[in-house]
Amino acid sequence: MTTQQRRGLVTFLLDEYQTSIRRACKVIPFRRETWYRKAKGRDDSALRRRIKEIAASRVRYGIWRIVTLLRREGWRDNHKRIYRIYCEEGLNLRTKRPRRRKASAHRQNHTPASSIDECWSMDFVADQLFDGRKFRALTVVDNYSRQCPVIYVAPSIKGGDVVNTLAQLSRRPERIKVDNGSEFISKALDKWAYENNITLDFSRPGKPTDNAFIESFNGSLRDECLNTNWFLSLEDAREKIESWRRDYNNFRPHSSLGGIPPNELCQLDSKTG
Numbered sequence: 460m461t462t463q464q465r466r467g468l469v470t471f472l473l474d475e476y477q478t479s480i481r482r483a484c485k486v487i488p489f490r491r492e493t494w495y496r497k498a499k500g501r502d503d504s505a506l507r508r509r510i511k512e513i514a515a516s517r518v519r520y521g522i523w524r525i526v527t528l529l530r531r532e533g534w535r536d537n538h539k540r541i542y543r544i545y546c547e548e549g550l551n552l553r554t555k556r557p558r559r560r561k562a563s564a565h566r567q568n569h570t571p572a573s574s575i576d577e578c579w580s581m582d583f584v585a586d587q588l589f590d591g592r593k594f595r596a597l598t599v600v601d602n603y604s605r606q607c608p609v610i611y612v613a614p615s616i617k618g619g620d621v622v623n624t625l626a627q628l629s630r631r632p633e634r635i636k637v638d639n640g641s642e643f644i645s646k647a648l649d650k651w652a653y654e655n656n657i658t659l660d661f662s663r664p665g666k667p668t669d670n671a672f673i674e675s676f677n678g679s680l681r682d683e684c685l686n687t688n689w690f691l692s693l694e695d696a697r698e699k700i701e702s703w704r705r706d707y708n709n710f711r712p713h714s715s716l717g718g719i720p721p722n723e724l725c726q727l728d729s730k731t732g
Contacts, residue, residue: 463552465489506536507544514550517711519683522551527712572603575725576658579608579632580673580678583616583640588690596700597624600676601632604728605713606721607676610704612697618645631663634658635669679707 465487472483484491509532512523520528522545526538534541545551572578584596597611597620611624621642635652637643639661652659661670684703690696712718719727 462493466494469494477601484527501698503540503544506534506541507548509534510541510544510550511548512549514545517683518579518687523714524712527718531712538573572601575601575604575606576630576632578602578634578636580636580676581621581643582638582672582677583642584677584685586681586685586690586696588692588696592693594690594693594696596680597621598673598677598680599625600673602636602672604721604724605672605676605716606708606725607704610680610698610700612626612693612700614693616642618642618647621645622647631655632657634660636660636662636673638662638670 466489467489469480469483469489471478472478472486476483478486480491480494483489484494506529509529510525513520513528517524519616522542525545529536529541578601580600580602582598584598585593586596587593592614594612594614595616597609597616598607599609600607608628609624610632611620612618618641635657637659642648643661644660649659651657678698680703684700688699690699707720708722709720711720713720716724
């Protein structure tokens with residue numbers, strides 16, 4: 460327990476039980492010399508408040524993303540100070556995920572995308588409303604910028620729905636990486652891709668790592684949105700997922716992009732392109 464936490468407990472005993480400082484310090488225990496000693500150093504209250512605000516609004520953000528956001532807001536505090544406050548407030552996330560084992564064989568991948576709209580990835584995520592009714596979400600990600608142009612949410616999604624969703628976008632990729640789901644091997648999607656000169660790149664059955672970008676994106680969507688919200692209706696789910704998508708594109712730091720969000724990378728790319 461930290462000194463600040465012990466001091467808080469002593470204060471609680473003094474306020475609630477009207478006991479003496481000597482008795483309260485003995486119960487905790489807490490040295491009376493420390494109690495009477497004035498805290499030295501700078502005031503962290505503003506920084507502490509901002510860290511708690513970020514953690515409350517983005518409950519799945521860890522210390523690295525919080526440090527990045529603070530840097531972008533103009534805070535110049537050392538990352539060790541930020542981490543100390545982060546831990547003192549009990550904000551450190553304890554959820555640990557098992558490490559993936561290294562595959563014994565590797566797929567010969569295409570050359571990584573080097574420009575926007577060179578290659579997209581698509582997949583589905585399933586979830587349910589508060590009353591148990593299920594829905595699906597079609598997720599689309601640009602492999603170069605990590606930008607998400609659309610997330611389509613519906614009770615069920617067929618090949619025609621995939622085509623309609625893609626057709627409404629103002630952009631077209633050169634190639635789309637998909638798995639072998641029935642919606643992606645449909646005649647409707649095959650016809651649309653052919654007419655728009657788009658290559659459908661199918662992953663190997665049972666090999667989700669062949670489409671790692673969308674798997675990572677879907678994990679973030681589930682971790683930061685689906686698992687942290689109650690969806691009262693399908694429309695409520697659409698609004699909250701769309702709000703998360705906009706935040707992901709415009710605000711959320713991305714480690715593989717050097718800590719900037721996807722839309723910022725697109726803006727930088729358009730200026731230098």
